[in-house]
Amino acid sequence: MAIVGGGFAGLAAARALAGAPVDILLVDRRNHHVFQPLLYQVATAALSPADISASIRAVVRGQRNCEVVLAEATGVDLTGRRVRLGENWRGYDYLVLAAGATHTWFGHDDWAPLAPGLKTIEDATEMRRRILLAFESAEYEGSAEARRAKLTFGIVGAGPTGVELAGAIQEIAGRTIPEDFRHIDTRTTRVILFEAGERILPTFPPQLSARAQRDLERMGVEVRLRSQVTGVTRQGIHLGASFVPLRNVFWAAGVQASPLGRALGVPVDRAGRVFVGPDLAVPGHPEVFVVGDLAAATSADTGRPVPGVAQGGIQMGRHVAHAIAAQARAGASAAPRRPFVYRDKGSLAVIGKAKAVAEIGRLRTGGFLAWLLWGGVHILFLIGFRNRVQVLLNWFWNWLLDARDARLITGPASLEVRESRAGDATADGTPRRPES
């Protein structure tokens, strides 16, 4: 059998199949699993990439029925029961698709270089580079207006990632680096969080959204609700008729399923997620399961969609692993498959130092307690004992000294490289001149 994707869902499936009478081919185009909930901490120089990553081979090293292939799955032949890996096809008896999701700029792919998102380690180090270079570039900017634009950060989308990024950038500017510069006061940095909807953290209860917004605003973040971005240029962000001049935009707004979903040729939703049955299999193909962010799945008890969070992926991965193991053991006499039920273990989002919001069961809380909960849960789910120790050590240090010691600008060293890489276009695709 084959599992495509070494994220939360795919890895959970592979591990839950340890000891089952199946031979697993675990396929990922990366050699490492990334703990995505902490990716924003790499982007904001608090952690190193290796702290939140684990070699997929090392994770399943002891699992003799699992073989890892570093390859990109580019297509599935449902009839022939084979999956395409690069130039080759590999047959399967069972297939678990867990290829995840990527960004979408809602049809404006030309915004991508101007407003990068955060899904991979490379995304994170690129974002870190841009954040740190913004201050470097402002330090020697002669024009007050241009300096202000360079010291203004726009984050588009106020889900957990957007909120976490906004809070972290505000902390860098306000606490970590003010002493490092001689010509600018980094505490004057503006961080603006743009959200098209009515409130931030829309998947949380309204009172926690309000709490989070208040906390962000007290830290100095500007929250702009009902603000639909209609254009991104090198000079700033368009919101319909109004324009905000800024030089740093990060995208935390749209998510789209892996193209592998559409490549199946079965019904998908608008975001490209594959509609699956209650057993998470593709209708008409009981041997093909889709799990994690690639699946448009509902929980059998409530009929509500399974949210695109780590827990959703992990639970789906384990569910299909148990179904496959049962069938592999019992063959045709296996009991009918059970429908998938999502168990909501709660939601957490961090805002800043000693600030977070948490909804766990009936508990709805913010502030220090939520922050401790957030830290505890994330340490618990990190893969690898050493990663846990390293991250705890880093967090303790950062907390104690307001430090962020992974402040590396790597990759293109030039201050202006990002300009030359970036296009310049607005919602209607026409180039614009600077405005303000």
Add this chain to the structure above:
Amino acid sequence: MAIVGGGFAGLAAARALAGAPVDILLVDRRNHHVFQPLLYQVATAALSPADISASIRAVVRGQRNCEVVLAEATGVDLTGRRVRLGENWRGYDYLVLAAGATHTWFGHDDWAPLAPGLKTIEDATEMRRRILLAFESAEYEGSAEARRAKLTFGIVGAGPTGVELAGAIQEIAGRTIPEDFRHIDTRTTRVILFEAGERILPTFPPQLSARAQRDLERMGVEVRLRSQVTGVTRQGIHLGASFVPLRNVFWAAGVQASPLGRALGVPVDRAGRVFVGPDLAVPGHPEVFVVGDLAAATSADTGRPVPGVAQGGIQMGRHVAHAIAAQARAGASAAPRRPFVYRDKGSLAVIGKAKAVAEIGRLRTGGFLAWLLWGGVHILFLIGFRNRVQVLLNWFWNWLLDARDARLITGPASLEVRESRAGDATADGTPRRPES
């Protein structure tokens, strides 16, 4: 005054000028100082880049007479006493040039993409990518001959970096990852260390060279002395008439001073290092000092060249800082400058787990004691308390479990990218066909 370069020499000069009545402009094209002696551990997945790096701004944060500029110094106008930073010129009263050294492929720049060296964080993550991808690529190689070439590593140059790389790659293949693969036995990996001279570690006493070679060979590394590389192709290494088929070449052979040295228009040696007087100033320009790997300096007591090691740079940097501080305080009535005397604090090179060689004063030793000395000295000289704790923790872990947990393949994800980036040429510049 200006200091160009935030390596060991430049940073030592800047820090030694804390409190002196001078205004320092510290220029580097990178925002971080790199602890180069441990760079090979990033290249071999034992440490993360941030573990051995420090933000230059953070290092001199408290030093109010020091301003950091992220820029590349591209020229010096000795007569006009100004240094070119990108598009701008900045005047100086004193100038300390500490721009360091880079690789040289001895006129064969076309070898560079095939045989990369190790000087920057990007070099290290690229080398790590190639090492890890070599095993990934071998895992699914059908041809036994091609698999053997993919599992063969050639390291050119047997100074400390070459020796350390050879030992570390052998340890990865032999101890860290054998359980991770299903189709190849990584313990069959060949690591070949090519050295043009008569012995490895030529700057060490001959008995330590012999000891190190014996240790390497016991680990499984093949040492080839009197082996001058005459060609590097995608298929392997040419040594005159003979050819060694291998797919992974790393360069630890040639060092050349920064082009900034030649740009001065004063006498330089063959490696482009600037000849300096006993006070480390450029002859005829007492206000311009050259220190570190950019200087062709001799120690005033022995008349012997100052070696291109961290200690040489640090001592030179401090020496010129004291001269500048004295002159800035006393003006024309300052005492005459003292000639630079290099104090040899010893040499250390690590070979593998519990294996190193050390020459400190009259002590010449190998094995476990030398390894402990090596670790202690390197921890001591790392900048930043947190880096020290992190590196110690990592080392302890690696030692305990033969682990290397920074096994990230980042950057181009494709297995074959390195092929398409690489040229294909031999010493005489003509393309060659595979041979063996």
